[in-house]
Amino acid sequence: MLLNRFFFKKILSKMTGFRVRIVDSFKYPIIRKFGYTKELSFCSLLSADRFDKVEVDSLSSEYILGAYENHHFDILGSGWVDFSNEMNGIIWNRDVISGYIWDENKIHYDATKAISIEEVDIKHPWELGRLQFLLQYAFLSINNGASSEQVFVFFQRIIEDFTNSNRCGYGVNWSCPMDVAIRATNIIICFDFISSFSKRSIGSDIFIEELKNLIFLHGDFIYSHLERNRVYPERSNNHYLSNISGLIFISSWLLKTGDRSVLNWHEFSKRELLSCFDNQFNFDGSNFESSLSYHRLSSELLMYPVAVLMGLYDVDWVKEWLGNQRISKIGKLVNITIAGTMPNGDIVQIGDNDSGRFICIDPVGELYSLSNAKKRFINLKDVKSSYLNCHWEQNVNSHNTLVDIHNVLVCGGEPTSCEGTLVRMLTKGRTLGLSRIETAxxxxxxxxxxxxxxxxxxxxxxxxxxxxxxxxxxxxxxxxxxxxxxxxxxxxxxxxxxxxxxxxxxxxxxxxxxxxxxxxxxxxxxxxxxxxxxxxxxxxxxxxxxxxxxxxxxxxxxxxxxxxxxxxxxxxxxxxxxxxxxxxxxxxxxxxxxxxxxxxxxxxxxxxxxxxxxxxxxxxxxx
Known part of the structure; x- marks a missing residue:
């Protein structure tokens, strides 16, 4: 009986996937040819009143900002190499190490066929296509005293270049709903962050309308391609959690519209975030993927949406929505991180570490000359040039920012990092007001x-x-x-x-x-x-x-x-x-x-x- 039920679910899952592909084969060519326009409204999710300047390393900050402005990125150990194309845009669909370039004109479900080619890593375009560098650029620039108008010019240029090269539903950067969700979230927060520091509206009406429709299309794509384990829903992992987190940001940002789809995404994602919390986090607050690095990623995917909902509603609503058992569990969320962190500030690398983050701003790392970096890091031996002939190495094993956002969101502490400051802006200064439970x-x-x-x-x-x-x-x-x-x-x-x-x-x-x-x-x-x-x-x-x-x-x-x-x-x-x-x-x-x-x-x-x-x-x- 159980075996029959298993095979029935497997068949149903394959049929659902086949149906989605048929719909996509008509839907996205139409959007590509005729465009997509919908009357939409948005409401900012951030409060600039809660921003305080964060102390960051000035050399690291200046190097990162200059590199981004010149289209130099360090993607998963590539070194800070130039991603510029001949049109002064960015090559979004390249694995810079192997040199392989994915076809941007293939519909998303056919775009990943090179994933099995030896020495090619599809994570490279996925990582760049998350656009996480936009928020880091905006935060560090304004933190350094740049005007919001200056920062917005860079933001708009990157968004327009990305959308021109990555039409909705096409290419490698639309092949993974997790990355689509992370990208949408970072675009929303970056836009709100820049806008909150401007005394007047920024961006042309045309661009703002295009941006709202772009975010809506991201939400529609995620909801239509949820990475849920249809056979064993309780085994759905960080990919599904990221889908839900992205939908919370998208639907909260567009909630003012009153659109039926947006309202549906909002109610669905609020319900499913609780389900993900129940299934993917143990009662002691640790994540179920047997990896400290994935615990950080999944904890970020949980806490940032909670921060958004706390800012959108209030603390009492969030407490009632979570319930007492989940409130107790969220209070223990960083205990495993602290237990697994050595006195030098780095975690023990238990399980996989793919350097994945939901939001990454704080420049925690070290600046080297390129020659010294090549002496230490084998992966840089073939790098012929790097921005300013230097190399900034991010320390992905410092999980202090996770502890900080937990301290701000859950315990009501003062932020000590860029991410902690962002959480306070999202919650509008509200907090669950709990104390971290120690078990030593x-x-x-x-x-x-x-x-x-x-x-x-x-x-x-x-x-x-x-x-x-x-x-x-x-x-x-x-x-x-x-x-x-x-x-x-x-x-x-x-x-x-x-x-x-x-x-x-x-x-x-x-x-x-x-x-x-x-x-x-x-x-x-x-x-x-x-x-x-x-x-x-x-x-x-x-x-x-x-x-x-x-x-x-x-x-x-x-x-x-x-x-x-x-x-x-x-x-x-x-x-x-x-x-x-x-x-x-x-x-x-x-x-x-x-x-x-x-x-x-x-x-x-x-x-x-x-x-x-x-x-x-x-x-x-x-x-």
């Missing part, structure tokens, strides 16, 4: 470890340190640390995530990282790439993983995995922590001023990693 406990010492049998161990001097232990069993992460930030150990003991689908898990069960007296050891090695190099994908995902339970993992392809849950267990006690797989046991215990990592088995002869990836597309020799 004291980690006591054993008097004697003599009876513990082990074949191998590591020992860390932690004398005169008071240790705490914090376990997040839903995600599968435990941290042992001192409050003075001199020592921290993070160990992973979770499953493959995504309700068993394992799309972003690594072979990390039982693996741990240690920060001790300024030195990071046993670190997790990152992701590097997905489709461009399957061999390297699996090396970073499996071979470089330091799990002692490797035989429990099966990665027949880069995007599938399985895990035998029954053989795995953990034990948390006041003076030791134990991770077990079958008959293998790893114990972390505190005794006589030292912390021990004890194994009852001989380590496998695994390949010794010499490479490290700090973000998607980035590669360097392990130091």
């Amino acid at each position: 406990q004291c980690f006591s010492a054993f008097n004697d470890l003599c009876k513990t049998r082990s074949l191998a161990y590591q020992k860390f001097d932690v004398s005169d340190i008071k240790l705490k232990i914090e376990t997040h069993s839903c995600f599968g992460l435990t941290s042992i640390y001192d409050t003075e930030n001199t020592f921290k150990l993070v160990i992973y003991h979770g499953d493959v995530g995504q309700s068993g689908q394992g799309g972003h898990a690594h072979a990390d069960y039982g693996a741990y990282a240690v920060y001790h007296k300024g030195t990071l050891t046993n670190q997790f090695f990152g992701t590097y790439t997905y489709t461009r190099d399957i061999v390297m994908r699996d090396k970073f995902r499996v071979d470089f993983g330091r799990s002692f339970a490797k035989e429990a993992y099966s990665f027949p392809t880069a995007f599938s995995s399985s895990f035998d849950y029954k053989k795995c267990s953990i034990k948390v006690m006041p003076n030791f922590f134990e991770v077990k797989f079958s008959d293998k046991v790893r114990t972390i215990a505190y005794s006589k001023g030292s912390l021990f990592v004890l194994d009852n088995f001989q380590s496998q002869n695994l390949e010794s990693p010499t490479l490290y990836s700090s973000g998607y597309g980035r590669l360097e020799v392990l130091r």
Whole structure:
């Protein structure tokens, strides 16, 4: 009976997809030929009264702004290379590393056929086509004292260039609804941000009408191509969450119109955001994808729409809409991020890290000369030129902005980042007014470890340190640390995530990282790439993983995995922590001023990693 129901859902899903393609094959050629015009109104989602200048690194800010003005972008490790075309526009449909260019005249469902070509990465045009750089440009420019009129000129030029090269429903930049949703959100916020600092209306009536219709078409496309798992809706992942988040921004911006479609999107997305929160976030606030980087992305996709609705309605409405259980869960949202952040400010790269963000403004990174950058980063070795012969490297592993927007939205704190300031502008200064719930406990010492049998161990001097232990069993992460930030150990003991689908898990069960007296050891090695190099994908995902339970993992392809849950267990006690797989046991215990990592088995002869990836597309020799 269940099998019949499964096949029925699969068939229905394929039929729905086929029907959508038939509709699209008529719909988008008509829009391309005759255009699309609809009477629409919008209401700003931001309050400029809540803006305070943010302290950012001036050199980083100036470099980024200059690069954008000259069409130089660093796309997933490409280096700050020139994307200009012969018409002084931007090449939107190119993988700059392989040089492959997608056909902008193919309808969206045929535009991605090169996704399986070796050494070609479709994420490159997708990343650029999100237009996230627009909001960063606008925020940093106005933060530096530029006029809104000056910034709007750049905004309009980019929007017009993008729409001329990426007609609605055509090309690679309309092939993924997630990226369509992120693009629409960033356009809306950027326009509202610029407009809120102008004393008069900016932009011609013609351009504003075109912009409103462009946003409507984005909403229509997303709603018609939702990335929902139709067979198992509870397994829908960050792609579907991004669809819903984008629809909340679009429908809230166009709500004043009173259009039936917009009203439908608004009610639908409010309902589905709660469903995504229920299905994709565990009761301890952690995300279900077994990746700290995807936890950040999904948390942003959740909190920014909540901020919009809080500004659109009020706090009481949001609290009633969320309900007590979800309010409690949203209060714990960043606990896993804080637990997985080392004293140097970077997260431990558990699971995939594709550098994905919903909104990215704060310039957290380091400026190098190109020659010095090429000495450090292998991925830049073939870069012949870069903007100003320099390279600015964004630190994608600093998740402090996520903690900041949570502090502003949930706890009512003062913003310390550009993103936190933006959230305060979206909420119009409102907040849920909660306190972050901490779960740390004291980690006591054993008097004697003599009876513990082990074949191998590591020992860390932690004398005169008071240790705490914090376990997040839903995600599968435990941290042992001192409050003075001199020592921290993070160990992973979770499953493959995504309700068993394992799309972003690594072979990390039982693996741990240690920060001790300024030195990071046993670190997790990152992701590097997905489709461009399957061999390297699996090396970073499996071979470089330091799990002692490797035989429990099966990665027949880069995007599938399985895990035998029954053989795995953990034990948390006041003076030791134990991770077990079958008959293998790893114990972390505190005794006589030292912390021990004890194994009852001989380590496998695994390949010794010499490479490290700090973000998607980035590669360097392990130091």
